[in-house]
Amino acid sequence: MDSRKQTQNTLRSDLLYRYISALERGDIDAIEAILQKAAQDEILERMIADVHRSYRSEEDAGAYARGVNLVRQLLQQHQNTEHAVQLTPTIQEEARLPNPTIAKNTLFKRLKELGLDKDFVLNRLLPKPLALKLQEPNDGEEATQLIQRASAVVERVFKWESGALFRSRPPSLNMATVGTTRFKRNIDSDIEHISAYTLYAHHIALLVLRTTANLPRKPIPTDPDVVRREILASYGTFTFEHVLRYVWSLGIPVLPLNDKGVFHGACWRIGQRNIIVLKQRTMSDARWLFDLLHELCHASQDPDKDEFAVIEGADGAQGLQLAEEEKMASQFAGNVILDGRAEELVKKCVQSAKGSVERLKRVVPVVASREHIPTDALANYMAFRLSLQNLDWWGAANNLQVPSTAAWRITRDLLLTRATIEVLDEVDRDLLLQALSSSEGESL
């Protein structure tokens, strides 16, 4: 081997070593630099391709087949026109087949694959008359029209281009539009459903922001004492409704959703405007109050940022690995509700329970009564504090709540009073009103 070639090979082996090493370290600057060099060196490029290939695993086999098919379809589409040309029967084509039921089933099956249950589609996404029609027997032509109308609504919510649902390869859920979420639970098992619902909630939140475009905005206090003082000064008493009105007075609309699971709260800032979403299935005003103030704290953070997203996990064990911001938001909520005494009251509960979690359920009502604090509010804060020690006490806290659906109704009614729904077109108006119906299947 001549010396020039030997030098080249030495350099190449060094670069290959650096590349493998950079992959192991996650050093993207080094990865990029070496990829750029590989673009000029065919042999190095081939070696890097082999390195990439060495990461293959058996579970990727399906993905490779899918990828090859996808590219084949894209080439076909590009060859004919820039718009979709189908290689397999589309839903539209199926709708013209003798059995329109198959076409409808295909639509719902495809939506189900994307995380959208049929009940959810019929009750939350589609206008009632259309949903009812879809559930009746239809002939081919009518089925085609109904499916087109239904898909147009779904495509609007999920920001898919027109006809995306009809294509051979279904569209994907683009979570980038809502900001990558910060779920605090294991979501692997039902990622499609969670992602789809989050995109839906984001769309509804955008509609609410449009209907409240003229809401005056004020700086959001970050001190819990100031928040409590301002609420009492404005409204006289500290109730869920008064806190809610206070939040609105800061220019933050609050959207109540009433579906199962997924998440129990969210705070989005979109174009410098905050919106809070509450979706708490626990029928407790105290829990709603806690969540509302928790989200208010998020809304107060980083006021110079134009956009952000915080989405709270769904289940009671959400606090097992809380980020600092989450802890801060819950401490903020606890201190507003408990008049700055949150930690003092926790200590009293722990002392009375003599460190026994089992005894807490009996102790919390006693301490709350002695200190003239609502039991449910103290229970919620205790549950949060215990979650910091990896103890899930939300179940016990739930049992100490005063059952009530008032918070949800108050939140919905205030939104309907303050929102200018007329600015929305018919489809979006229906979507918003159906989101605000009391449960899946019940209209306003």
Add this chain to the structure above:
Amino acid sequence: MEGSDMTRSIVEAEAQPSAVSILYHHLEIPENVEALLDTLFVLIPQYGLVQGNRAAVQEMADELLGEVVKEVLMHSDRYDPSRSKPGTWLNGAAVIIIKRKRAEIIKLNKREPSFAYLKLDQDISSENEFFDQFVDPTSVDPELGVVANEQFESLLSLTSESNRELLRLYIVHDFDDTRLSLKLGITKEAARQRISRAIRQLRTTLKEQGGERNG
């Protein structure tokens, strides 16, 4: 462009290979698509686009594969076959789209703690800038220079004897899968698999060494 016009242009391309026809031919070969997917599978987690399991990586790779192919076809007029191979062009596009995706995610989610360590990329504001980024890759960084490959040699010494020999042929003597298959009397596919296995062992060894030897 109407379908027939496009078809005609493809037919014309057959007579005188143009950028688009070269890209078409390249993408029609499953192995090339798989290689592009290999790149995506490796780089997607590196750039922190998804934090989940392999299924999440696959889902993102699906999405980005479509974007890469569409972008490359849409801007095929900017591809100069005399300057780079189609695979290189596609890999370059993949890296840029991954970076663009990461910038989108960071922008939309500046509060996401797990992304806090990532730096924002240079602003890719126009399609021209998008493609200019890999039209003329930077030349070899002289700082890297010819660093003695002692580290690599010492690493090789930790691999099995058969892999060591194979990697030496592969890296030091430029043996590709064809030459390896002839030398070892095995099929090309078997040679490819052995290269993969050997590199995997190299990676594992490096990982066990802490991945810091050359940091």
